[in-house]
Amino acid sequence: MILKGSQRANGADLATHLMNICDNERVEIAALHGVVADDLHGAFAEFEAIASGTKAKEPLYSLSINPSAPLTRQQYEEAIADIEDRLGLAGQPRATVFHIKDGREHCHVIWSRIDAEKMRAIHMAHDHRRLCDLSCELAHKFGLDLPPGLQAWEKKQRFKKERLEPTxxxxxxxxxxxxxxxxxxxxxxxxxxxxxxxxxxxxxxxxxxxxxxxxxxxxxxxxxxxxxxxxxxxxxxxxxxxxxxxxxxxxxxxxxxxxxxxxxxxxxxxxxxxxxxxxGAGDKAEETRRRVEEVRRQALARAQEARRLASAQHEQEILTRQASERLALHAAQESEKRGFLFRVRSAVADLIERTPALRSVLGPLQKLTHLDPRERHTLEKDALRRRHAREKLEIARRKRSLAAAEKREQESLTEALARLARRQGEEQARLRQDFTEAGRDQKLWRARVFDEGDVTQEFNARSGAAGGDQDDGDDDVRQPQWKKRTEGLQRRPGSRRGPRR
Incomplete structure (x- = not known):
């Protein structure tokens, strides 16, 4: 098991990266703890909103868990709990995302480093050493194989890296x-x-x-x-x-x-x-590249369309529920208005409002207790309207997040297709170079240097030899076949085609 963690900022970019379905075969938001939002952009926005009250420049801690063998979700939860305790992030808001890339599943966990009670960032000292120790412990706990670097780390030996660890x-x-x-x-x-x-x-x-x-x-x-x-x-x-x-x-x-x-x-x-x-690009290679490009674009379009459909269904469910809530509230208030108690309380409220003495004594009490049912109806409508407005703002924010994710996915696909075209071009150039060098080494071809006028003579000679030399009324004058055909077209009666230029 390999654990890689780092402190970082720019939660919106991180959320867009984690939602990219072009670079990952499958994206699953498994859990969101300690936040109100139910999506990554909203959760990380909450993390950064709390961090705005501190001086922390990197309020997020991002960790990737890459096991050498598949783990169950229960094992992932146990590993996350152990990592939280060791890093001092227990109880902090976090998001858990699972990716499947190249057929292998791995996990991303993002915590908020801000302690909301103390309003200060949790200090992440020696997190690399702690993660190395945890990698060894969790590998033994779940029966996983350790890579050579962690084996040397466990034995406290100096490990000479044969491979370059990329940044x-x-x-x-x-x-x-x-x-x-x-x-x-x-x-x-x-x-x-x-x-x-x-x-x-x-x-x-x-x-x-x-x-x-x-x-x-x-x-x-x-x-x-x-x-x-x-x-x-x-x-x-x-x-x-x-x-x-x-x-x-x-x-x-x-x-x-x-x-x-x-x-x-x-x-x-x-x-x-x-x-x-x-x-020198071949038609077959170009056709294959276009076919691969079309297949990948269609696959991404289908995945995006499915995600947009799910988002539209969720939006329609919210709008339908809001409409039913408005109708239910309106029906309940209209039913209450037809009751005897509503008319009596309304008449008493009007009497208090018209009488100065009663208004001075009972007016404050009436406002505190909402004795006037009409005022209560107004407050209920305002509360429902504000909640619906917040939900619509959430829908608009989700649309912006989805648009950002789709833009990133299109950019990733464009980069991938550009890499594919570049590799094909380089491979064709390399093959042409190898073919040329092999022909030169085996002396299958040789370069010829033509002087001025030699190219025309060579061309005339070969064209005449190919078509045969014919007499054109003079035994001493022989013309190549291509020139005779041109003159024949010029002399042909009724021909609309002029001489070639």
Missing amino acids: LAENAQAKKTGIPPEQRRAEITAAYNQSDSAEAFRAALAQKRYILAKGDRRGLVVVDRYGDVHSLTRYVKDHSAKGIRQKLSALKSDDLPDVEQARALTRDLAQQQGKGAGE
Whole structure:
């Protein structure tokens, strides 16, 4: 079991991210504790509203629970309870969301860090260590396997990570480009190991479509083909930063481009490659890409339509209930108005209002006790109207939340389809390059250099040889077949077609 937690803000963006049905096969809001709202946007808005009375800049604590094997909901609840006690978040308002992604179920739990009674944020000290200890304890409790890193943590040993632990920014870049950080690390490390000098390393990076640049805050950085900037020392495996600086000490900062210049170079190269890929794209691959794009868009549209239908049904139920409540209240008040007691109390209230002496003595008592039934009817109508207005505001807020979620899902789908098209273009370019290199190595083709006029002579000779040479009234003059056909069209009587230009 792997537990990852972090403090954060911007609850609206987090709620939209958790509701994204494009990146997740299934989204389930399992529980909302300590809040009035019954959706994520409303719950996180309540968290932030309470936090506005404090100085806390990150009022939310977000935790993801990724077990190595499926767990039951009861086991998830036990794990959440243990985590709350260990982190000091017991009794705090929280939201629990389950996702199914790539066939695996995982859980997200978001707490409010604000103690409403003391109006201060709960201090989350050493939460990473506590979560590592809890991961080991819960794995043994539920009979789950521990990954190598947690095994070393449990034995209090130094663990040498074979894989790069991606940050949130790196995960976002991988989602955008389709290149995982581990693949980028392997490519940069291979270029570093196979080079024996600074210039050789720079050339090896260029061959892999990376540009070595000088960073603003760091010494040397690497800019990939998509313009993203990466730390060089982080992506060179099994080499210290000191050793890397010594090996690349021959490079002068003036000889290296800065980040903006490197990004401009990558944009130019991407445009050139895009043109080449577009010219050589196959019809079959393009048709497959369009078919996949249409299928994914239709699947997302069906899921969104089902969610909109459920929201519309919920809205219609609320509006129908409000109409029935208004009719019921109106019927009850009209029935009460026809009663004898209502007429007597109304007459007494009018008498008190008309008589100054009675009004001065009984007026305050009448307002406090609502002896006038007509005033009570007005208060009941106002209370019902205010409650219905709040429910309509809640419906409007739900619509805005749903619109934000759909916008994020469309953006995710567009990014996914762009990644798919980019990968296909790169794969076709790579296959063409491999085919060209294989043909050159096996000497299946050779480049020919034509002088001025040789292309025309070659074309005339081949066209004449293909169609056969014919005499046109002169044995000494021979014309190629394509030229004779053109002249024949010009001489044809009644032909509306002019000569070719």
